[in-house]
Amino acid sequence: MIYRRARTDVDALSDFLGDKPFFMGDKARWVDAPVLSILRHVIDAPFTFDTKDYAASKKNLVSLHGSHEGPLRHLSEP
Amino acid sequence: MYAYRVSKAGANMVALNLHHDLSKRGISVVALHPGMVATDLTKDYPGNFNYIQPEEAARGLIARMDELTLRVVRAVSSRQRGQAALVAAPTCPSRVTRAQRETSAMITLYQYLPAWSVPCISPYVTKVAYYMTMAGLKFDTKPQDLTRLDRDTPAGKLPCIVDTDGTTVNDSTHIIEYLQGKYGDAIDEGASAAERATDGGLQPDDRRTHLLGGGDPAALARDGELGEVPAHHRRDQRRAAGPARVRRRLPLSHPERVHERRLGPPARPT
Numbered sequence: 001m002i003y004r005r006a007r008t009d010v011d012a013l014s015d016f017l018g019d020k021p022f023f024m025g026d027k028a029r030w031v032d033a034p035v036l037s038i039l040r041h042v043i044d045a046p047f048t049f050d051t052k053d054y055a056a057s058k059k060n061l062v063s064l065h066g067s068h069e070g071p072l073r074h075l076s077e078p
Numbered sequence: 079m080y081a082y083r084v085s086k087a088g089a090n091m092v093a094l095n096l097h098h099d100l101s102k103r104g105i106s107v108v109a110l111h112p113g114m115v116a117t118d119l120t121k122d123y124p125g126n127f128n129y130i131q132p133e134e135a136a137r138g139l140i141a142r143m144d145e146l147t148l149r150v151v152r153a154v155s156s157r158q159r160g161q162a163a164l165v166a167a168p169t170c171p172s173r174v175t176r177a178q179r180e181t182s183a184m185i186t187l188y189q190y191l192p193a194w195s196v197p198c199i200s201p202y203v204t205k206v207a208y209y210m211t212m213a214g215l216k217f218d219t220k221p222q223d224l225t226r227l228d229r230d231t232p233a234g235k236l237p238c239i240v241d242t243d244g245t246t247v248n249d250s251t252h253i254i255e256y257l258q259g260k261y262g263d264a265i266d267e268g269a270s271a272a273e274r275a276t277d278g279g280l281q282p283d284d285r286r287t288h289l290l291g292g293g294d295p296a297a298l299a300r301d302g303e304l305g306e307v308p309a310h311h312r313r314d315q316r317r318a319a320g321p322a323r324v325r326r327r328l329p330l331s332h333p334e335r336v337h338e339r340r341l342g343p344p345a346r347p348t
Contacts (some may be wrong), residue, residue, distance in 0.1 A: 019112060030265050033209035034201075041201040044194050068208075 003050040010051065014058040023065075032068075039065040110139050151251040184312065185257075187217060188231070188238040194268055203237040209254050212286040223310065230310055241310045 013035065022028045023035055042055050043065050055061055093109035100107055114120070116129035130138075187206060189198040197207045197219060210217045222236055231238040235249040239256075242245050247256045 016282075028212055028265060030209055030212070030258070030263070033212060033254070034205040034250070036208050037201045037204035040196050040204060044196065046194050 006051040010055045017060050181216040187219045194232045205250045206237045
């Protein structure tokens with residue numbers, strides 16, 4: 001049930017993003033902060049769960065998440 | 079050999095006394111010990127000492143000098159390899175002041191712990207970190223002592239930021255609103271009303287508070303998500319600042335005083 005809802009959310013994010021480089025178009029808006037945060041917490045999680053696999057199957061979400069890996073990298077190092 | 083050793087102890091005491099006398103005038107005196115260095119002087123010494131090379135000694139000395147900006151070390155002596163020892167290593171006022179200025183020019187983001195590729199195990203902390211990075215705001219992350227979470231943060235939760243002026247804000251969405259209100263929002267510049275509405279609709283925070291409260295400190299205070307500077311943050315800042323100075327009363331027109339009048343005196347956390 002929860003995974004089904006999460007899949008709907010992932011679909012919504014993926015469909016809304018489409019081919020755009022950012023969520024609201026060509027320019028980063030503040031909504032990109034929570035979206036990127038959630039993608040990073042889902043797709044990069046070191047364990048496997050349905051939502052992660054499903055999000056990882058969405059090419060546009062994976063590429064959005066991958067293109068913003070740099071800026072926070074230093075903060076995740078101990 | 080006695081004279082040689084006594085002279086070293088004497089040099090340490092001269093440094094300590096000089097420091098004692100001059101620190102009142104803002105001058106710090108430091109004696110740096112490079113360690114047992116392999117030099118021409120020591121090459122014929124009997125005994126099996128653990129000598130270090132001059133390069134290694136120099137690296138150690140530089141590392142110790144860098145530490146002067148960060149902490150106060152007193153009367154440490156060390157014979158470890160590559161570790162120069164500080165005998166009198168008080169705060170070095172001019173450098174600490176600069177470091178302090180850098181610290182206070184930064185927003186502090188209190189968080190849980192970093193994990194895999196994210197700055198914090200909480201996606202809400204990551205969200206704030208992403209926002210501040212995107213908005214070009216300089217910030218520093220610090221782990222929150224969870225046993226003091228209820229006392230250190232206005233609403234007893236994370237993320238929590240302490241702004242450069244000491245304003246403390248809880249809740250990721252409220253933090254972003256507060257930052258937008260205070261520092262302007264270069265990111266959302268030029269966004270159409272429809273885009274802003276969509277931004278809002280996509281927020282994971284179902285309260286949609288940003289549509290109601292804006293970044294208004296009074297609204298945040300009402301919601302209990304804006305508080306006074308947590309004690310631990312004040313302590314860190316005090317340590318970085320060195321000896322206390324008498325604070326000049328700010329004029330009534332100063333933004334801090336205006337802020338104070340609008341919010342009333344900060345409430346004591348219960």
